[in-house]
Amino acid sequence: MIVVRTVADLRAALRERRGGSIALVPTMGALHEGHATLLRAARRTDDTVVMTIFVNPAQFNEKSDLAAYPRTEEADLALADSEGVDVVFAPDVSEVYPEGFATTVSVSGPIAETLEGAERGRAHFDGVATVVTKLLLAALPDHAYFGAKDAQQVAVIRRFVADLGIPVDLVICPTSRDADGLARSSRNTRLSPDERARALAIPHALQEVTDAVAAGTADTDALRSRALKTLGAAGIRPEYVAFVDPITFAPAAVVDEPVLVAIAARVGSTRLIDNTVLGGA
Amino acid sequence: MIVVRTVADLRAALRERRGGSIALVPTMGALHEGHATLLRAARRTDDTVVMTIFVNPAQFNEKSDLAAYPRTEEADLALADSEGVDVVFAPDVSEVYPEGFATTVSVSGPIAETLEGAERGRAHFDGVATVVTKLLLAALPDHAYFGAKDAQQVAVIRRFVADLGIPVDLVICPTSRDADGLARSSRNTRLSPDERARALAIPHALQEVTDAVAAGTADTDALRSRALKTLGAAGIRPEYVAFVDPITFAPAAVVDEPVLVAIAARVGSTRLIDNTVLGGA
Numbered sequence: 106m107i108v109v110r111t112v113a114d115l116r117a118a119l120r121e122r123r124g125g126s127i128a129l130v131p132t133m134g135a136l137h138e139g140h141a142t143l144l145r146a147a148r149r150t151d152d153t154v155v156m157t158i159f160v161n162p163a164q165f166n167e168k169s170d171l172a173a174y175p176r177t178e179e180a181d182l183a184l185a186d187s188e189g190v191d192v193v194f195a196p197d198v199s200e201v202y203p204e205g206f207a208t209t210v211s212v213s214g215p216i217a218e219t220l221e222g223a224e225r226g227r228a229h230f231d232g233v234a235t236v237v238t239k240l241l242l243a244a245l246p247d248h249a250y251f252g253a254k255d256a257q258q259v260a261v262i263r264r265f266v267a268d269l270g271i272p273v274d275l276v277i278c279p280t281s282r283d284a285d286g287l288a289r290s291s292r293n294t295r296l297s298p299d300e301r302a303r304a305l306a307i308p309h310a311l312q313e314v315t316d317a318v319a320a321g322t323a324d325t326d327a328l329r330s331r332a333l334k335t336l337g338a339a340g341i342r343p344e345y346v347a348f349v350d351p352i353t354f355a356p357a358a359v360v361d362e363p364v365l366v367a368i369a370a371r372v373g374s375t376r377l378i379d380n381t382v383l384g385g386a
Numbered sequence: 387m388i389v390v391r392t393v394a395d396l397r398a399a400l401r402e403r404r405g406g407s408i409a410l411v412p413t414m415g416a417l418h419e420g421h422a423t424l425l426r427a428a429r430r431t432d433d434t435v436v437m438t439i440f441v442n443p444a445q446f447n448e449k450s451d452l453a454a455y456p457r458t459e460e461a462d463l464a465l466a467d468s469e470g471v472d473v474v475f476a477p478d479v480s481e482v483y484p485e486g487f488a489t490t491v492s493v494s495g496p497i498a499e500t501l502e503g504a505e506r507g508r509a510h511f512d513g514v515a516t517v518v519t520k521l522l523l524a525a526l527p528d529h530a531y532f533g534a535k536d537a538q539q540v541a542v543i544r545r546f547v548a549d550l551g552i553p554v555d556l557v558i559c560p561t562s563r564d565a566d567g568l569a570r571s572s573r574n575t576r577l578s579p580d581e582r583a584r585a586l587a588i589p590h591a592l593q594e595v596t597d598a599v600a601a602g603t604a605d606t607d608a609l610r611s612r613a614l615k616t617l618g619a620a621g622i623r624p625e626y627v628a629f630v631d632p633i634t635f636a637p638a639a640v641v642d643e644p645v646l647v648a649i650a651a652r653v654g655s656t657r658l659i660d661n662t663v664l665g666g667a
Binding site: 207 | 393397486487488489490491492493494495497498515516519520523524526545546549550551552553634
């Protein structure tokens with residue numbers, strides 16, 4: 106496994122590997138089993154696996170969140186190596202955003218402006234779209250792997266990749282969960298034992314909604330009420346419990362075709378998100 | 387020479403040509419000798435020459451200008467063929483902007499917000515940056531050719547190509563001029579004989595400013611006054627006579643290093659632009 110810090114070195118490392126397929130797995134480091142799932146999917150499919158580590162300042166709306174974001178490069182590199190990663194691209198901020206940088210890739214409409222876009226501000230998804238565009242163009246991979254946990258991020262990335270015609274196939278891997286059901290996240294390490302126990306109400310609420318749909322409830326107001334009750338019982342007042350079209354993020358009143366239910370909530374001071382698709386094929 | 391209408395067909399046509407170098411020459415059609423100059427430069431350098439024809443609605447701030455923009459595809463294809471173009475990519479608007487399209491590539495700062503950006507509105511350079519990104523990613527050329535006449539467009543393209551890391555070398559060709567000095571433009575066909583005679587005051591003013599710098603005048607206010615006098619004598623009140631850094635478009639008070647002097651003016655109802663670099667290496 107080699108570690109490169111510049112786009113030029115990344116491209117040089119990939120030049121002789123273009124005969125086979127190339128996978129890109131973008132991360133912000135602080136790797137956990139969820140990332141390992143993405144790396145394994147890439148390793149099974151592609152000849153060369155490239156993992157990126159970059160904590161992107163442009164997508165953090167809170168300086169405190171950026172400052173608190175865990176940075177564990179040594180452990181990350183060990184995990185990447187053990188999962189068979191070929192190339193790690195871990196640039197400095199100045200490599201990604203040199204002086205004079207002035208370009209933004211921006212997606213408009215509900216995909217980028219509602220839910221996470223509304224809670225975290227417009228700059229969040231602009232930051233995601235800009236940096237993911239840069240990573241995709243730096244590596245020009247055949248496949249890029251993302252986790253379904255960040256459902257709205259996935260929708261934004263699908264949108265600008267299609268709109269700009271970036272030549273890559275996106276591979277969306279199911280949300281990885283701990284044995285108790287909590288979606289894996291680098292931010293979970295910030296939860297106290299009590300907060301972690303209460304946070305389980307989030308996957309529980311998603312499961313209850315899934316079961317209710319299977320039992321015949323289609324009205325999303327009724328489903329939302331049920332989720333809010335479960336969350337409330339754990340002392341959680343969510344930022345949103347949203348039912349939307351998984352591609353356009355237009356609100357869904359009824360589960361008559363696949364509907365994404367997405368929850369965002371603070372547990373203590375830690376912001377968590379989770380989601381599942383209802384009525385999916 | 388083949389003509390393709392979709393990105394998929396363009397990529398298929400280029401797949402077997404990637405062993406050699408590929409040139410992209412983006413145009414809005416209505417080809418004239420200025421475009422031919424770009425095509426010849428590409429033909430001399432690259433193994434495959436791709437020309438695009440696309441009148442990009444997103445970059446027109448005036449619907450009347452878009453409607454009046456000359457469309458001469460048959461003649462354009464004949465010229466391209468005679469200049470040895472290999473592939474013409476001439477997509478419909480729906481191929482470039484399909485339903486649901488929601489992505490913008492945007493450059494901020496003086497490069498995009500002053501002069502043409504101020505006169506034509508922010509959407510103009512957003513439209514340019516978005517469509518040129520799409521054309522570059524569709525063809526993934528080794529070289530892309532643009533004319534120096536659109537100096538600010540060139541600066542915007544340089545900026546986002548560098549910022550996003552689009553893997554292409556830009557080749558900027560000198561402004562092509564008719565024998566009388568008028569910069570070639572598809573819009574020149576709209577000028578009446580009298581307007582065309584008056585329009586020559588624009589290149590004359592640029593030449594006077596160049597001569598004045600050679601004779602020792604460095605103060606850009608003095609140079610601007612001289613240009614305004616020449617333009618005024620021809621009945622032309624320009625939108626701007628600007629002296630700026632050619633890369634950042636920051637205003638320049640003195641010509642002590644290369645300074646771009648750019649003029650925009652309406653002659654009759656036709657908007658013309660022209661420029662030259664002063665004190666260049």
